[in-house]
Each structure stands twice: as C-alpha cells, then as structure tokens.
Amino acid sequence: MxxxxxxxxxxxxxxxxxxHPQLESHRFCVLVTHRQLGKTVCAVNHLLKKALQNPLPHARYFYIAPFLKxxxxxxxxxxxxxxxxxxxxTVNESELAVCLPNGARIWVCGADNPDALRGTYADGVVLDEYAQIKPDVFTEIIRPMLLSREGWAVFMGTPKGQNAFFELFNRAQKSALAEPAVWWTGVFRADESGVISPAELARLKDETPDTIFRQEYLCDFTASAENVLIPIDSVLSACSRSYSPAEVRFAPKIMGIDPARFGDDRSVIFCRQGLQAFAPLVFRRLDNMTLxxxxxxxxxxxxxxxxFVDAGCGGGVIDRLRQLGFCVTEVPFGGASLYPEQYANKRAEMWGEMRDWLKAGGALPPLPELKADLCQVCYDYDAAGRMRLEPKEKLKERCGQSPDLADALALTFAAPVRPRNSGTKEFAGCEYDVI
Structure with missing residues (x-):
C-alpha cells in the first residue's frame, strides 16, 4: 500500500x-476533558492513523465505551x-468493525460485555467515558491484550466525582513523573480550551447547577465533595481579576519561598502585593544554594x-539568604498558629487566610498548575473544632505531587506585614519559568 x-x-x-502529539509520543495517556471538546473524534482519528501506519500483520485496535449501544x-x-x-x-455493520487497506482492523465495542474481548490481542485501545467503566475491565481483560504487541491505551472522559477515573488520573500523574516518556495526563477545561465561546460558557454557568457545571465543564473531580477547602470557581474568579500597580501601590509586598531541593517536588518563589499575586518562578531539581x-x-x-521561607526543606536557603544580608522569616508548616483556637497548625492557618484572601478579591495568574494545586486540598476539624488540612503525604499519594505553587503562595500569608517601600519602583511581575 x-x-x-x-x-x-x-x-x-x-x-x-x-x-495528538501527546497521544503519538506516549504509550499510556489519561485525557480529562470538558463536554463537547471533541475527544471522541480525536480518539477515533488517532486509532485510524495508528492502524494505517502499523506495519505488523493483522493489527487490531479497539474503541470501547461503557455500553455497546x-x-x-x-x-x-x-x-x-x-x-x-x-x-x-470493508465495513462490517454486524460486528461494528472496519478492515483497512493494510489489513488492520478497528472494532467499536461496549464494556458491558467485556468477556467478548478475552483471548485476543490489541495494538491499541481507547477507553472512552472511563468513569463509567469498571476498573477490572482494564486490569483483567484489556491490559493482557496489550502484552504481546506492547500496545498502547488511551483513557478519557469527563469527571464524575472521586471514583475510579479520579484514582486512575492520580496514579497516572505519579507514573508520568516516574516515566515521562511512557505516561501522559492532560486536563482540558472549557474556560481554557477555546471550544466554547465565553458568552455561551457564561450562559451554561447560569443554566446549569453549580456542581454539574464545575464537573462537566471545568473538569473538577472534587465538585461533589463538601470538604474541598478552595473550590475551583473561586480560583477561576481570581484568575479573571487583575489590579493595576496604582491599585495595590500602598499594600505590602510579600514573598513566599517553598524549597523542594531534589526529587519530584518543585521549588517555588511567589510574590504578592496586596490583592495581586504575580506569576511565580518554578524550578525542578535545584539545590538550595542555587535556589x-x-x-x-x-x-x-x-x-x-x-x-517567608518553608523551614521544612529550606534550612540551607534561609542560612544562605541571611548570610547575604537579607532579612527572612522561617516558617514551620507544622508550627503553632497565630490563631490557635481556629487553626490546628500554621499550614492550616496560611491556607485558610489564603482562602479568605481569594474571597475578598484576590487576583491570581491564570496558570493551570496553580489552579490544580489550589483546588485539590481537603480539610476537616480536630477534636477541638479547629480546622486542619489533609496531610501533605496523603495528598501527594492521592494526587501524585505536592501542591508546591499553592504552598508558596500560602507562605505570603504566614504573618501580618506592614509596607515599608511604598515609594519604590512598581513591580511588573516575574516571568513564569519552569526549570
């Protein structure tokens, strides 16, 4: 041919x-999209292209939805x-299959009869609306089908609460850090994709219950959860706001530094002046002296x-900055709160103050990583009725990474600060940088 x-x-x-380039270059992909993005068309054409390009004899590809109908x-x-x-x-209507000119075949199937797939092999599989597919369909049936040809899989869908799709997405995020050439995760929200016009999206927001809108169009896995500290709509509102230098001129300038040193976490420098937060500087695998x-x-x-610098991994950063003559304050996240009757520790206090700042009109840079960090932290109350946050280790296990950008911003709320430099040059903001 x-x-x-x-x-x-x-x-x-x-x-x-x-x-498409991500699907082409990764073996396992988890794609989270809003409604009407066109993910099915995207996946079908990915299947078709891979099938046409496959030089192996009798190539087999499958598109699988929760139900055959x-x-x-x-x-x-x-x-x-x-x-x-x-x-x-050649089109086979009874089998919902097509045979391509190179002999490759594509089947359209339902996960409601998974045993029909047992015993065969696959070069590639798309699992659509994965939130409605039982997890054991992949682990017990689809994954063995990929062994002999070292086939690929695309999991895609729209969030439906914190279910198996949510757990898969979290595991995939961790796998993407460990094997970035093998795994990829992508989240495409309606306010970022450009598929739905802003005017139509505003109408949808007015016509749709809040939980459904956040889930179906903002790809919020936590939309139906009642213990998320900062909801995504609060973050999106903050991302849509901005203040001129004149509007925040007399507000204090505060910097938060969250060092990560080596490993998968990110080191972050975040600057804020009053209600305006500026785009952070983000670094990976940077030693403390360089940071x-x-x-x-x-x-x-x-x-x-x-x-304010996180004292957890920031001892070297704190010592070096002081050696250079800078006045910095170390902040132990597990230390005592300034408001001990309200917050269980310093971390809960800073995040609680940051939440209140957002409600009061805080403005954020519209960064997808920051949005994700802010919206994934859950909270509860201890025996004394004080707010406490989900442990960072549990959060990292659940979501695949630490909310480093949000923690750095939270550090700017570590203590009250008075402005001293109101007459200095206006700050234009950092250039967003990932190293």
Whole structure:
C-alpha cells in the first residue's frame, strides 16, 4: 500500500492539535476533558492513523465505551465517516468493525460485555467515558491484550466525582513523573480550551447547577465533595481579576519561598502585593544554594517587605539568604498558629487566610498548575473544632505531587506585614519559568 496516498479527511481543532502529539509520543495517556471538546473524534482519528501506519500483520485496535449501544451511537458513525474516502475499506455493520487497506482492523465495542474481548490481542485501545467503566475491565481483560504487541491505551472522559477515573488520573500523574516518556495526563477545561465561546460558557454557568457545571465543564473531580477547602470557581474568579500597580501601590509586598531541593517536588518563589499575586518562578531539581541565589536576585528586584521561607526543606536557603544580608522569616508548616483556637497548625492557618484572601478579591495568574494545586486540598476539624488540612503525604499519594505553587503562595500569608517601600519602583511581575 502506498501510505502517502492515504489521507484521512480530518482537520483537528486547535485543542485537538495539542492533544495528538501527546497521544503519538506516549504509550499510556489519561485525557480529562470538558463536554463537547471533541475527544471522541480525536480518539477515533488517532486509532485510524495508528492502524494505517502499523506495519505488523493483522493489527487490531479497539474503541470501547461503557455500553455497546453507547459506543455505536458515539463512535461508529465517526469511524465510518473518516474511513469512507479511503480505498479498499470493508465495513462490517454486524460486528461494528472496519478492515483497512493494510489489513488492520478497528472494532467499536461496549464494556458491558467485556468477556467478548478475552483471548485476543490489541495494538491499541481507547477507553472512552472511563468513569463509567469498571476498573477490572482494564486490569483483567484489556491490559493482557496489550502484552504481546506492547500496545498502547488511551483513557478519557469527563469527571464524575472521586471514583475510579479520579484514582486512575492520580496514579497516572505519579507514573508520568516516574516515566515521562511512557505516561501522559492532560486536563482540558472549557474556560481554557477555546471550544466554547465565553458568552455561551457564561450562559451554561447560569443554566446549569453549580456542581454539574464545575464537573462537566471545568473538569473538577472534587465538585461533589463538601470538604474541598478552595473550590475551583473561586480560583477561576481570581484568575479573571487583575489590579493595576496604582491599585495595590500602598499594600505590602510579600514573598513566599517553598524549597523542594531534589526529587519530584518543585521549588517555588511567589510574590504578592496586596490583592495581586504575580506569576511565580518554578524550578525542578535545584539545590538550595542555587535556589538561594535565585531568591536573592528576586528580592533585589521585588524589594519585598517580608520574605517567608518553608523551614521544612529550606534550612540551607534561609542560612544562605541571611548570610547575604537579607532579612527572612522561617516558617514551620507544622508550627503553632497565630490563631490557635481556629487553626490546628500554621499550614492550616496560611491556607485558610489564603482562602479568605481569594474571597475578598484576590487576583491570581491564570496558570493551570496553580489552579490544580489550589483546588485539590481537603480539610476537616480536630477534636477541638479547629480546622486542619489533609496531610501533605496523603495528598501527594492521592494526587501524585505536592501542591508546591499553592504552598508558596500560602507562605505570603504566614504573618501580618506592614509596607515599608511604598515609594519604590512598581513591580511588573516575574516571568513564569519552569526549570
């Protein structure tokens, strides 16, 4: 077959064009999308392209939805539409299968009869609306199908609470850190994808119950949870606000530094002046001496009235900054709160003050990583009725990484600060940088 003569009649949307390279370059992908993004069209065309390019004999690919009727309604028409212009394609309506000119086959199936897939192999599998598919369908049936050909899998869907899809997404985030060439996770919210116009999205928000809107269009796994400290709509509102330098001129300038040193966590420098938070500096695998030098340079630029550093991993940063002549305050996250009757420890206090700051009109840089960090922390109350946060170790185990950006911002609420440099040069903000 002359591969150059085969052209799939598909023009991806800009957001789909962002997704395809990730599906091409990773064996296991977890794709979380809002409604009407076009994930099924994206997945069907990914299946089709991989099937046409496969040089192995008798290649087999599967699109699987929770129910066969649903799979036929969602994907079968797309499979036929995009294969119709191709030469020598055979369509089997009874089996919901197509045979391509190179002999590869694509089946459209339902997970409601998974035993029908036992005993075969697969070069690639798409599992759509994974939140509605029983987890053992993949572990007991689909995963063994991928062994002989070292096949790939795409898990995709829209959140439906903290269920098996949520757990898979969290595990995939950790796997992506351990094996970045093998695993990939992507989250595409309606307010970021560009698929739904802002005016239409605003109408949807007005017409749709809050929990459903956050879940279906903002990809919020915690929408139905009652113990999330900072809901995503509060974060999105903050991301839509900004203040001019004149509006925050007389507010104190505060810097939070959350060192991570080596490992998977991120070292973060966050600057805030009053209600305006600026884009942070983010570093990976940076030793404390180098981070201290970066922080010193940023202190000279920002000229903060207060600098707070996490004492957990930041001892070297604190000592070095003091050696350089800077006044910094070390903050033990597990230390006592300034308001011991309200918060169980310093960490809960800082996050609680940050939550109140958002409600009062705080403005955030619109960074996906920051949004995710802020919205994943849960809370409860101890025996004395004081608020406490989910332990950081448990949070990292659940979500795959520590909320480092949010912790750095929370550090700017470690203690009250008075402005000293109201007459200094206006700060334009950091350039967002990941190293």
């Amino acid at each position: 002359n591969k150059s003569a085969v052209v799939i009649p598909y023009s991806p949307r800009p957001v789909q064009a962002q997704i 649903q799979a036929k309604m969602i994907a079968w028409d797309y499979v036929k539409r995009y294969t119709a212009p191709l030469p020598d394609v 201290a030098d970066r922080a010193a340079r940023q202190i000279n630029i920002f000229r903060p009235d207060g600098v």
